[in-house]
Amino acid sequence: MTDLLLIDAAGVSSTVDLKPAPAYVKPTAPLRSRIAYAAAHVVPRPTADNTPGQPADIDWDATLAFRRHVWSWGLGVADAMDTAQRNMGLDAAATRELITRSAQAAREEGGALVVGVNTDHVDDEVISLDDVIDAYKEQLHFTEDAGAGVVLMASRHLARAAQSADDYLRVYREVLGAASTPVVLHWLGAAFDPSLASYFGSTDSKTASATVLEIITENAAHVSGIKMSLLDPFAEIAVRAQLPGTATMFTGDDFNYVGLIAGTGGKHSDALLGAFAALAPSASAAIQALDAGDSGEYESILGPTEDLSRQIFAAPTFYYKTGVAFMSWLNGHQDAFSMVGGLHSARSLPHLSEIVRLANRSGAFEQPELTAERWHALLRLNGIGR
Template sequence: MQSLILPTSDGKTERYSLTGVPVRPTGKSSERSRIAYAAAHVVADPFVDNDPWLTPAIDWDRTIAYRRHLWDLGFGVAEAMDTAQRGGGLHWAESLDLIRHAMEAAGPEDKIACGCGTDHLDPADARTLDDVIAAYEQQIEAIEKLGGKLILMASRALTKVAKGPEDYAKVYDRLLSQVREPVMIHWLGDMFDPALKGYWGTEDLDAAMETCLGILENNAAKVEGIKISLLDDQKEVKMRRVLPEGVSMYTGDDFNYPSLIKGDEQGFSHALLGIFDVIAPVAAAALGHLAADEIAEYDRLFAPTVPLSRHIFKAPTNFYKTGVVFMAYLNGHQDHFTMIGGQESARSTQHLAELFRLADTAGLFADPDMAAARCAAVMNVRGIAQ
């Protein structure tokens, strides 16, 4: 099946014929010049009789198989992050189970870093900074007990109780003083999570950056890197150039990742990206070319993935997980388009149709016939007769 009926922007339909040439995975490469983590999604279990909006049901076999797929391509796995619907259907108890399963599955050479936050503390119940610190400490202890590397995620509860930049410094100084090994810090913008508006004590991004840099400077020995997800490449480059010695930048910019990873004469960003879940085979090939200083081929491979990524992460950006899971379904990594929290409904039929076109252009369908047949099935259910 090399064609299907898709909706068009004028409310009509068209027969779309696939034209993309699949980009074949290159596998692990010891020649990588950048560290690259993919923030991995979870696969829901559609056979559990649960209340999807309230209780997540996870297909552990398929979820872990996808992590092995990423490891086999040479990526590290950023576990239990927002791509895994953390804070949007995936609760702390299930997140810890996810971390445990992934840690057990990881081989000696497989990179894994684990999201650590305060999501078991309802922001409405947070009264003091000590409440937030205690919540972070509970998750730190649980993850470190499993031997996990920490990614300190932004806290909705801290946003609620902090009165200014000094409160953020107090919390992070306290936490970083007690972690066993250097961590990654994640600055997640409010476009990904509106509850994080004003993180670091201000809505002024330059002032927020200064607060964050001060925390990094004071705790540089306990910080491996910082991941910023602001979808603003100039802010990232500005911060990257003044990081304390020994602290690396990990881009979380799903709009501008090719240029940020490639870098400039003053440095580059490593990567910790949700879009790498979607474009893993192409990204693996592109990173191999970058390591070989084959910049034209790096640019050629990544270029068509950018319109796709910008589409998947378009506002409201916090619904990007729907596109991530849709792509996993189209590529055969799961047998259904069902998500925890029922979030398969979070994007329109038009959005999914355009995603399909862009993914085809980028050569992201390993089996175009299967991808077309699966997309056609979703279109049928959504009223686009085939």
């Protein structure tokens, strides 16, 4: 049996046995009991100048192959969102190309796809509310023309321009009114983006939730659901209980998704998670267990992955993308551990070592021998191990 060498922050090494890959099976029919999207990352060309401040240079073959991997497990793909490094290395031109290419791949594969619509193609930091509306509409129409579903992302421009909850109500009313099909709203908390701390008009989640619910109720024909990423399960449960029947709660809580997806009191959250990009086989197998009415098996599969996800999303949480790309590399979905904007350097070697330990423990390695080979090579590159 192969062992895995681990390293802690003090430089002390240890070993654990490398576990075999779980015998998960891809579904032969659509998943039924839960809707689940994995928010996918992008893979750069390893020889390109993907350094901080440079335009993203994407390996499109590997990037789209990863999306096909997600679809093959019965999950949907949420693309061009924060996991794809929106506002952290993925520039506007690359974002548009990603949306176009992913929409085409989704049609070819018959896979579910939603993509992020934002205002981030506008270079000016401060713009008016009217300009925010126009920027949202420009991306909205581009995405609809590409044939993809829409996630209306939280906008830094709107966060800077809005002076009150009424400003959010106005902007969302006008943008949603321009949508040709219902969209998913996106509430990203300050842990993911500190500039969004007072989004929807308040730093208090209860006050902001009232505005969110007013937006959804007022625009019910144009809103199919909301993704909440506050890392606060109680706030999500409270909003979930008040949603109209036309709207779905998609958990974006990468710390507490197991219980939120399982649900309580007849209510559950569906999923739109960056964590599921690192855990597609586990997520699929767990939902297949729910489809079979086996909640115990669901818990035994997905429960152990939550500690891994908490490590990937540890503070500063906005660097979680590094862990997602690291898992993709360890699992053989990309040839190099590299990211646009040089973001693969955003986590320390001990942090990555803990990801390895928890992924091994939770059965998240798809090709364990390859994982061990790549991880030990990375350690040797850093002067550690054999």
